[in-house]
Amino acid sequence: MAMQTENSAGLRRLVSALGWSIKGFRSTFKHEQAFRQELLLLLVLAPLGLWLGDSGVERVLLLAPLLIVLIVELLNSAIESVVDRISAERHRLSGRAKDQGSAAVLVSLVLVVLCWSLVLF
Numbered sequence: 001m002a003m004q005t006e007n008s009a010g011l012r013r014l015v016s017a018l019g020w021s022i023k024g025f026r027s028t029f030k031h032e033q034a035f036r037q038e039l040l041l042l043l044v045l046a047p048l049g050l051w052l053g054d055s056g057v058e059r060v061l062l063l064a065p066l067l068i069v070l071i072v073e074l075l076n077s078a079i080e081s082v083v084d085r086i087s088a089e090r091h092r093l094s095g096r097a098k099d100q101g102s103a104a105v106l107v108s109l110v111l112v113v114l115c116w117s118l119v120l121f
Helices: 002-031 033-052 056-086 092-120
Strands: none
Touching (some): 002 033, 002 056, 033 056, 033 092
Protein backbone atom coordinates (compact mmCIF):
# COMPACT_ATOMS: atom_id res chain seq x y z
CA MET A 1 0.00 0.00 0.00
CA ALA A 2 2.87 2.40 0.79
CA MET A 3 4.29 1.83 -2.68
CA GLN A 4 1.02 2.88 -4.31
CA THR A 5 0.86 6.03 -2.14
CA GLU A 6 4.42 7.00 -3.07
CA ASN A 7 3.66 6.47 -6.76
CA SER A 8 0.48 8.54 -6.63
CA ALA A 9 2.29 11.30 -4.71
CA GLY A 10 5.04 11.24 -7.33
CA LEU A 11 2.49 11.44 -10.12
CA ARG A 12 0.72 14.35 -8.41
CA ARG A 13 4.06 16.14 -8.08
CA LEU A 14 4.77 15.60 -11.79
CA VAL A 15 1.34 16.90 -12.77
CA SER A 16 1.85 19.95 -10.52
CA ALA A 17 5.31 20.55 -11.99
CA LEU A 18 3.86 20.37 -15.50
CA GLY A 19 1.22 22.92 -14.51
CA TRP A 20 3.86 25.28 -13.10
CA SER A 21 5.96 24.88 -16.24
CA ILE A 22 3.00 25.73 -18.47
CA LYS A 23 2.27 28.75 -16.26
CA GLY A 24 5.89 29.91 -16.63
CA PHE A 25 5.81 29.39 -20.39
CA ARG A 26 2.57 31.39 -20.72
CA SER A 27 3.84 34.17 -18.47
CA THR A 28 7.07 34.49 -20.43
CA PHE A 29 5.15 34.49 -23.71
CA LYS A 30 2.83 37.21 -22.41
CA HIS A 31 5.48 39.50 -20.92
CA GLU A 32 8.64 38.98 -22.99
CA GLN A 33 8.72 40.19 -26.60
CA ALA A 34 12.13 38.60 -27.18
CA PHE A 35 10.70 35.21 -26.22
CA ARG A 36 7.84 35.62 -28.68
CA GLN A 37 10.33 36.54 -31.42
CA GLU A 38 12.54 33.56 -30.62
CA LEU A 39 9.52 31.25 -30.56
CA LEU A 40 8.56 32.57 -34.01
CA LEU A 41 12.13 31.88 -35.15
CA LEU A 42 11.72 28.29 -33.93
CA LEU A 43 8.36 27.88 -35.66
CA VAL A 44 9.82 29.10 -38.96
CA LEU A 45 13.20 27.36 -38.82
CA ALA A 46 12.23 24.01 -37.25
CA PRO A 47 10.31 22.72 -40.30
CA LEU A 48 13.09 24.04 -42.51
CA GLY A 49 15.69 22.25 -40.39
CA LEU A 50 13.77 18.99 -40.58
CA TRP A 51 13.59 19.34 -44.36
CA LEU A 52 17.19 20.45 -44.93
CA GLY A 53 18.86 17.97 -42.58
CA ASP A 54 20.09 14.91 -44.47
CA SER A 55 20.34 12.68 -41.40
CA GLY A 56 19.04 12.46 -37.88
CA VAL A 57 22.26 13.98 -36.58
CA GLU A 58 21.99 16.95 -38.94
CA ARG A 59 18.37 17.48 -37.99
CA VAL A 60 19.29 17.50 -34.30
CA LEU A 61 22.13 19.92 -34.98
CA LEU A 62 19.67 22.26 -36.70
CA LEU A 63 16.83 21.95 -34.17
CA ALA A 64 18.57 21.67 -30.78
CA PRO A 65 20.16 25.13 -30.83
CA LEU A 66 16.72 26.64 -31.53
CA LEU A 67 15.38 24.99 -28.39
CA ILE A 68 18.47 26.05 -26.45
CA VAL A 69 17.67 29.67 -27.34
CA LEU A 70 14.22 29.27 -25.77
CA ILE A 71 15.69 27.64 -22.67
CA VAL A 72 18.24 30.41 -22.22
CA GLU A 73 15.60 33.09 -22.80
CA LEU A 74 13.36 31.51 -20.15
CA LEU A 75 16.27 31.55 -17.70
CA ASN A 76 17.17 35.12 -18.65
CA SER A 77 13.57 36.19 -18.10
CA ALA A 78 13.60 34.50 -14.70
CA ILE A 79 16.77 36.38 -13.74
CA GLU A 80 15.22 39.67 -14.85
CA SER A 81 12.04 38.96 -12.89
CA VAL A 82 13.94 38.17 -9.71
CA VAL A 83 16.15 41.26 -10.05
CA ASP A 84 13.11 43.46 -10.68
CA ARG A 85 11.31 41.87 -7.72
CA ILE A 86 14.17 42.60 -5.33
CA SER A 87 14.35 46.32 -6.08
CA ALA A 88 13.43 48.92 -8.66
CA GLU A 89 16.49 50.99 -7.80
CA ARG A 90 19.51 50.74 -10.05
CA HIS A 91 22.40 48.71 -8.71
CA ARG A 92 25.53 47.62 -10.52
CA LEU A 93 25.06 43.97 -9.52
CA SER A 94 21.47 44.00 -10.77
CA GLY A 95 22.65 45.48 -14.04
CA ARG A 96 25.43 42.93 -14.23
CA ALA A 97 23.00 40.03 -13.70
CA LYS A 98 20.69 41.31 -16.43
CA ASP A 99 23.61 41.93 -18.81
CA GLN A 100 24.97 38.44 -18.18
CA GLY A 101 21.57 36.90 -18.89
CA SER A 102 21.39 38.90 -22.09
CA ALA A 103 24.89 37.76 -23.05
CA ALA A 104 23.83 34.14 -22.53
CA VAL A 105 20.93 34.65 -24.96
CA LEU A 106 23.34 36.18 -27.48
CA VAL A 107 25.70 33.20 -27.19
CA SER A 108 22.78 30.82 -27.76
CA LEU A 109 21.82 32.75 -30.90
CA VAL A 110 25.44 32.56 -32.12
CA LEU A 111 25.19 28.79 -31.59
CA VAL A 112 22.19 28.70 -33.94
CA VAL A 113 24.10 30.57 -36.64
CA LEU A 114 27.19 28.41 -36.13
CA CYS A 115 25.33 25.09 -36.30
CA TRP A 116 23.20 26.08 -39.27
CA SER A 117 26.26 27.39 -41.12
CA LEU A 118 28.37 24.30 -40.48
CA VAL A 119 25.60 21.85 -41.34
CA LEU A 120 24.32 23.61 -44.44
CA PHE A 121 27.50 25.06 -45.93
